[in-house]
Amino acid sequence: MKDSVTTADGQLTISLSEKLTFEDHNNFRELLKLVTSSEHRNCTIDLKNLDTIDSAGLGMLMIAFETAEKAGMNFQLSKPQGQVEKLLEISEFDKVMNIIH
Amino acid sequence: MTSLDIVEENTEQRSLTGHNVKIKNARILVVDDSDLIRELIGACLMTDGYYNICYAENGRDALEVIDLETPDLIILDLEMPVMDGFELTKELRSRSDTAAVPILIQSGRDTAADITRAFEFGASDMVVKPIKKFEILARTKVHLEHRFLVEKLTDFHDRVANELEQARRLQLDICPSEEELNSFSDLYGINIGWHYEPSSELGGDIGGIYPIDETHIAFYIADFSGHGVAAALNTFRMQSWLASAAKLYTEPDKLLFHLNNFLNKNLPRGSYATMLFGCIDIAANTLNYASAGTQPPLVNNSDTTDCFELRSSHGMPLGLREGWSYDLKSEPFNPGAKLLLYSDALVEVEQTPGQFLGDEGLLEEVNEIWSSKDLTDKERLPELIRRFHIRAGKTADDDLTIICLEHLGFNND
Numbered sequence: 317m318k319d320s321v322t323t324a325d326g327q328l329t330i331s332l333s334e335k336l337t338f339e340d341h342n343n344f345r346e347l348l349k350l351v352t353s354s355e356h357r358n359c360t361i362d363l364k365n366l367d368t369i370d371s372a373g374l375g376m377l378m379i380a381f382e383t384a385e386k387a388g389m390n391f392q393l394s395k396p397q398g399q400v401e402k403l404l405e406i407s408e409f410d411k412v413m414n415i416i417h
Numbered sequence: 418m419t420s421l422d423i424v425e426e427n428t429e430q431r432s433l434t435g436h437n438v439k440i441k442n443a444r445i446l447v448v449d450d451s452d453l454i455r456e457l458i459g460a461c462l463m464t465d466g467y468y469n470i471c472y473a474e475n476g477r478d479a480l481e482v483i484d485l486e487t488p489d490l491i492i493l494d495l496e497m498p499v500m501d502g503f504e505l506t507k508e509l510r511s512r513s514d515t516a517a518v519p520i521l522i523q524s525g526r527d528t529a530a531d532i533t534r535a536f537e538f539g540a541s542d543m544v545v546k547p548i549k550k551f552e553i554l555a556r557t558k559v560h561l562e563h564r565f566l567v568e569k570l571t572d573f574h575d576r577v578a579n580e581l582e583q584a585r586r587l588q589l590d591i592c593p594s595e596e597e598l599n600s601f602s603d604l605y606g607i608n609i610g611w612h613y614e615p616s617s618e619l620g621g622d623i624g625g626i627y628p629i630d631e632t633h634i635a636f637y638i639a640d641f642s643g644h645g646v647a648a649a650l651n652t653f654r655m656q657s658w659l660a661s662a663a664k665l666y667t668e669p670d671k672l673l674f675h676l677n678n679f680l681n682k683n684l685p686r687g688s689y690a691t692m693l694f695g696c697i698d699i700a701a702n703t704l705n706y707a708s709a710g711t712q713p714p715l716v717n718n719s720d721t722t723d724c725f726e727l728r729s730s731h732g733m734p735l736g737l738r739e740g741w742s743y744d745l746k747s748e749p750f751n752p753g754a755k756l757l758l759y760s761d762a763l764v765e766v767e768q769t770p771g772q773f774l775g776d777e778g779l780l781e782e783v784n785e786i787w788s789s790k791d792l793t794d795k796e797r798l799p800e801l802i803r804r805f806h807i808r809a810g811k812t813a814d815d816d817l818t819i820i821c822l823e824h825l826g827f828n829n830d
Contacts, residue, residue, distance in 0.1 A: 338643065371642035375687030378737050382686075407691075407710040408733045 317343060321350060328356040328389075333365035336373035336400075344376045351383050359384045364395035369403060377404075381413045392416055440561045444469045444486060448479045448505070449494040449523075454548070458492055458523070461550045462557065476500025480508070487514055490560055492553070495524040495535065503538050510539035517567070519560035523548060584649055585615050591656060593626050601626060602825070605634050605699050606752070610798040610821035620816030621648030621690070622760050623655060627666050632700040635666040638711060638758040638820055639692035642734070647688075654683065655690065669694040669707035670745035673735065677709070677743070680736035689734035693758060697750055697824070704750035707743040710734040712761055713776050715783055719753030725783050727776055752826025757783060762815040766808040774808070797821075 317340040318333045330347055351359055361380060369377075377393065384391035392414040396404050404415060445467055449455045455472050462470055471488070473479035475497040482488075491509070495502035502522060509515040519541040524531070527545045535543060541560060544552055593601075598609045609626065621641030628634050639655060641648040658679055665672035672694050680690060693714060695706030704716075709732035715725040733741045750756070759779070768774045774782070786792065786800050798821050805817065 371689070372687070374734070375642055375689060375737070379687045406713075406731055407737075408731050412733070412738060 319343070319347060321347070323354075323356060326355075326357045327360065328354050328358065329360045329362055331362040331365065333367075335368045335370075336366055336376065337368075337370040338372035341372060341376060344380075348380060348383050351380065351389070352387055354387075354389075356389065358390045358392075360392050360394050362394045363400055364397060366396070366400050367398065369400045374403060374407060374409075377409070378412075390414075436562075436565065439565055440558065441466045442469055443467065443489040443561050443565075444471065445557070446471050446473060446479060446482055446488040446491045448473045448476070448491065448497070448502070450474050450497040451494075454494065454523075454546075457548055458553065461548070461553055464550075465554045465557075467557075476502070476505035476508070479505055483509070483515060488518060489564055490557060491518060491520045492557070493520055493522055493540075495522060495526050495531065503534060506535065506538040506540055517564070519564055521553075521556055521560060523553070581619060581646075584619055584646070588615055588619070588623075588649060588652065589613065591653075592624070597626070601628065601634060604628065604631075605697075606825045606827045607634060607697060607699070608823040608825050609636075610819070610823075612798060612802055612817070612819040614817050616644070616762075616814050616816050618814075619645055619649035621652055622816035622818045623652035624758070624818050624820055625656070625659065627659075627663070629663075629666050629696070633667055633696055633698055635669075635694070635696040636758075636820065636822065637692060637694040638760065638818055639690050639735075640711070640760050640816070640818075641690045642688050644815075651684065651688075651690070655680075667696050667705075668745075669696055669705055670743045673707045673709055673732070673743040674741070677733070677735045677741050678739060681739045684736045687737075689736040691734050693730060695756075697822070699824070699826075702749055702751045702824070703747060704754070704756065705745060705747045707745055708732045709743060712759055712764065715755075715757040715780060716748070717755040717757075717787070718749060718751070719755075720749065720751055723788075725755070725757065725780060725787065727780055750824055752824050754824045755787070756822045758818075758820040758822075760816060760818040762809075762817040763805060763819060765815070766805065768808065794823075 317336050320331045322329045328350065361377070381391050393404070394416045396415065404410065409415065445462060447455050447458045447470060449458070459470050459472065471482050473482050477500045493502045493505065502524070506520055509518065509520065520539065522535050522540045522543040523546060524543070525546040532543060542556055544556060592613045593611060598611060602608050613622065613624065621643060624638040626634065626636045641651045658676060662672060662675065665675065673692065691710040693706060693708045693711040695704060697704050708730040711730045713727045713730040716728050717723065717725045732743055764774050764776055764779050766774055768778055782804065783801065786797050792800055798819065801819065
């Protein structure tokens with residue numbers, strides 16, 4: 317997993333690329349600290365460059381959503397592609413959180 | 418806090434002491450044709466606390482001593498009449514019980530050719546005569562420590578491997594047996610093909626069949642996120658929950674609702690299981706099921722096209738969201754109808770480099786196999802598995818489960 321973080325006008329954007337898998341859970345936990353400590357009202361995880369995700373990765377996205385939910389932030393996943401989009405769809409994540417296609 | 422520190426320190430000291438005692442108890446064999454050198458080396462070792470020392474005059478003598486009890490270290494001269502040090506080293510390395518015993522060569526021969534030859538034959542280390550007490554003691558200690566640590570590590574590794582193997586067997590044991598499957602065919606006119614193969618490590622696949630009453634039979638397939646021991650233990654947790662939830666077997670949507678809440682309470686955050694739970698009513702010829710993000714099942718409702726079709730398996734994976742509800746799906750399941758359930762390993766294999774088989778690829782393949790006139794009905798599932806193995810190679814890194822249910826009905830002559 318590679319990530320980049322941008323912030324602007326109350327908006328926290330975390331962009332993920334390559335793979336999101338079990339190996340990334342420590343890095344991802346660090347990223348979540350940004351969500352809990354941030355003053356921003358909106359959090360977007362940009363998935364447009366994420367190629368694949370495994371079962372652990374899917375769990376991490378749910379944890380990210382719940383973390384933002386608890387912090388009272390708006391949360392969305394942005395532009396999932398290919399296998400990532402398919403797995404989110406089959407798991408009905410769109411019924412829980414906002415997914416922008 | 419302080420008392421805990423003391424306890425830990427004591428434990429460490431004790432295990433260190435235990436280790437040192439083990440080293441000092443080590444059996445050391447000294448092989449040299451010179452009485453003087455043997456005594457000299459023996460005396461050196463004794464000054465450092467070693468006492469379990471035995472001696473031999475040449476290679477052949479040494480073999481006799483070794484046959485009585487394998488030593489932990491051999492200090493060996495190279496030039497000896499009767500069997501020399503090179504020959505003895507070669508012999509010991511070829512025997513399974515002595516292949517790993519450290520051999521410390523002590524010799525006056527120190528040409529590059531001799532040293533090379535000794536190491537080629539399997540010597541562990543070398544000291545050059547004249548014997549220097551501190552050198553020989555230091556090397557003795559290093560090789561004994563190494564030997565005991567490797568032994569300990571190997572024992573630990575073997576124990577863990579053994580336990581994992583037992584766990585794998587337990588997972589295999591909870592699959593329905595051939596006899597059970599045959600009995601379901603007799604009782605319900607439902608023919609069930611079952612294939613489960615655990616990956617090289619433990620995995621999180623599980624499946625099962627529950628006969629309910631004369632006209633209802635339930636089944637499920639599930640897969641826990643992650644791999645290894647934790648995922649495997651979760652399969653047992655799910656199995657015991659299901660065993661106590663018999664009243665829900667005819668209501669798959671409610672069963673998933675309750676199981677989801679149970680897993681949500683009990684699994685670590687972010688862990689989950691995908692699942693499809695279904696129930697066939699052979700009197701009404703219907704199939705009811707509910708799904709939580711498994712692989713899309715393949716259904717062949719022979720009435721219409723005699724082709725398999727993909728069905729939606731959408732649903733929130735179990736354990737992720739508390740209080741989530743699941744839809745009940747229902748469709749006709751007349752005699753001749755077939756249902757194929759499978760874990761993701763089956764479709765997550767490369768068909769061509771970089772190109773995965775996927776659901777659609779599987780659908781095409783299953784339709785081809787199930788309509789082939791060259792195969793008997795019994796040969797179709799094995800053919801699907803055979804093709805999987807050609808793609809995945811011998812060692813798949815994920816569990817594979819395939820369950821194939823076919824409604825035979827009782828009216829076939």
